[in-house]
Amino acid sequence: MEFLQYFSAVLTPASLLFLGIGTIGGLILGATPGLSPTMAVALLIPFTFRMDPAQGLILLGAAYTSSVAGGAVSAILLKIPGAPANIATALDGYEMAKKGQAAKALQMCFVSSAIGGVIGILVLIFLTPLLAAWALGFGPSHLFWIAILGVTIIGTLDARSVVKGLLSGAMGLWIATIGYDSIQGVERFTFTEHLDGGVNVIAALIGLFAIPQIIEMLEGGRTRKTIEVLAVERHSIWASTREVFSKLRALGIGSVVGTIIGLIPGAGGQIAGIVSYDQTRKFSPNRDRFGKGESEGVVAAESANNAMVGPSLVPLLTLSVPGSPTAAVLLGGLLIHGIFPGPDLFSKHAAVAWTFIDSMLIGQILMMVFGLYIARLAARVVLIPPAILAPAILVLAVFGSFAVQHSLSDVFVMLTLGLGMYFLEKVGFSAAPMVLGIILGPIAESNYVQGRIIAEAGDGIFAYFFTGGLNIALIALCLASVAYSVAMEVRQRRLARIEGGAP
Amino acid sequence: MSDQRPAASGLQQIVPAGLVVALALWVTWVSFAVDDPEPYLFPRLVSLVLLALSVALLVRALTGKTLTGAGLDGRTLKNVAPAIAVTLLYVFVLADLVGFYAASTAAFFTLVTLYDPAPHDEIETWLKRLAVTVGFMAVIAVLFTLVLKVQVPRGVLF
């Protein structure tokens, strides 16, 4: 219960000020396409140079927490996820916004983010010593199977056509192999110099989601119509909160899956949202309403991607191993202040460490309060006429994709992928599985290659990838996921045949 | 929206499916026609999956079994063509040539003018469009250049 002592340090006026700045800044940066939580934290580190360590870390912790939730704002309002973690949020969140429920979707998103986030940080506070060693136990073979588990979701992510879903995902996997391969350094599929650096995930995310959306907004030509939304329904915060708590299944699955995936170093919290979304859909009686504006989907995705925040710091704080890119950046933020994470962090720098963790806990609540406060206002974004909204998003997309690594090539790749996706969407392909492919490709490939090298020195590839409790458990999960999807597909076809309608 | 429109059918399904097959063939060819197979092990696997799925899609398209997607009609294409042209010119030509700010301002203003339903012959309309453009670009400048210190290409006109 040591963490309780340090709440007073967070509740001083100066600390609260930094907490507020970090939270609001994180929400804004997170909602901007191109600025992922990792970048938001990296951008804020120079500001902490001159602060005292505790306050600097309060700023960074608050920004990390709220930028993850900030990415949901653009996902819901514009169908443009602020970061890969928010892809699943866009699937149902945007459909809700189209029905005029933007305010409700945002309110539910912030409440479930805060619940998931608090659970994740409680795991960090109480279970770190237990889980740190367990998290490190994940090796290349396990991460490979986790990536494959992600791949099994691809086909059913967008329920309209399994073949096109899988094909979108496979194209994503191929796009991920463009550029230098990560191990040997050989150039692959680089037919123009703009592809030398490969396809950046963030640039691809912006292009694949934002560009089709922009063009679609302008499909009506010179009309006065807004994006199919006539009004934003008012929705009370209490009603939203009550609704979130009525979705206990989604909240539970989201928080648990988010926590587990967040713990595993190298798995990438990017897939926490999408895996929980998929699991929740499989267990939900309303599964047919997913993708059409089912609030359960938003709750599952957002509770998961915030639940991931706390656990993703477990290997960092106790073993000095950053498990995710954001954790790596935070490590830099800690080192600059002479704070070495490691087994003696909580004895040597107890005050700073606990203040940091407490500030993230309070930050979750503060993020929710701010989020709920701005929800109704932000929801009005959908009322901006398309003639202004579309060019605004276009300019943001160009600046955002450039900002990722100061690369004009990224902007070209972003637009090319985006224009391609506009036409592909017209014939039933979709962006989400393709982005998932781009995220999972490198995880699957590098772990396969590393595992193969290690296996060759040891007991052989079969033994390395297919034996051991964890491997077998993960393979069983993959098989279950595929079997379930096939069963659903068969059932749906049978239903479609009985109704005699078109598929 | 996509549910009310006629679904894409016929050529609109066959042509993209054919293009995807062509892409899959190219990827497969590149992956297998290399001297050192080591870096291409994963791409080979992906290319075979891509090839199998794309052929399956083409077969379904040819037999008229795949009907998802809203399709693209002539009127929609006519409406979006100017936007696509402006976007291409903006990103591929102007952004580097005249600098991000000049290109973005021009693209923004052009798109607002093209798609804003307000009458073109009133001075008030033009002032409003100009104000929106300048206001938005100011926000972008504050966020990216002042706060985030992003150094965008400057080109010939700043």
Place this chain on the structure above:
Amino acid sequence: MRKSIAILATMAALALAGAAFAGSYPERPVSLTVAYSPGGATDFQARIVTMVAAKKEYLGQPVVIINKPGAGGKIGWNYFASRASTDGYELAAYNVPHFIAQSIKFKTKYNINNLEPIANWGADPAVLVVNKNSPFNSVDDLVKYAKANPGKVTVSGAGLYVGHHIAFLQIQKATGVKLKYVPHKGGAPALKSVLGGQVMAGVNNLSDSYRSRANLKILAIADLQRDKQFLPDVPTFKELGYDVDDSSVNFRGIMVRKGTPKEIIDFLSARVVEMFKNKRVAKQMKIGGSPLRIMTRDEVIKMWKARQAFLQKLLADL
């Protein structure tokens, strides 16, 4: 006649450019390309050593870090050597031996001849580490086991032809045993594999290994002398009787593209060395656990040439 006018005009323009430069460079923020991702050791140190750049006695303008990570640094350096401007507003961080080894081994757009060093700020030697629970307690234990089981000892490191890999090749050559190198995407994941027991040993940065020392055994250091500040008890390979020198030590510094005007190079190489010597920089580097080693432009030119010759020989033997 026309020709001479053209020459005259060019000369005038050059003179004007020179005059314009004399008083004003730099008149806007200067960028520093880092070929590794944010949070890595190079990125982290680059941010510290440039944090006082805006002071009048140094550059008088802030330095903005730009990350272009990928392929062990190749993406960032290829971009820099082929597309960066030569007006002094684009700097880059170098890592030796990484970029030199890559320029020998691969078709890269960079090599020591088209880049100009400005100054060196740090040096991070490679160390050989094993998990705390490993049966190996010394380099000899590891060598003995590897002799009995050739190719069975897995050793992690941050990618191919980076400092860790050079040290690995040297260790393999000096001990005469066959080991298995497992490249990772960076130093941190490579160290994670040692801590998690996925590999049997690892070659990693001194600074990162030092931080994780509670869960590691640090067997030896690939440098000419022991590190008195952080690891006074860890022997060098030379002390143990293995011929591994300091060729794998990761030198970090700042460079510009060839073709940058001499005035600018002179200006930078004078000011940047002073900036590295700043007291606040030294203090932050120290509390961050990062060893400083400041070298002037002339010293770096020599060091680059020496490494080039050495690596050419080492890599040709493979």
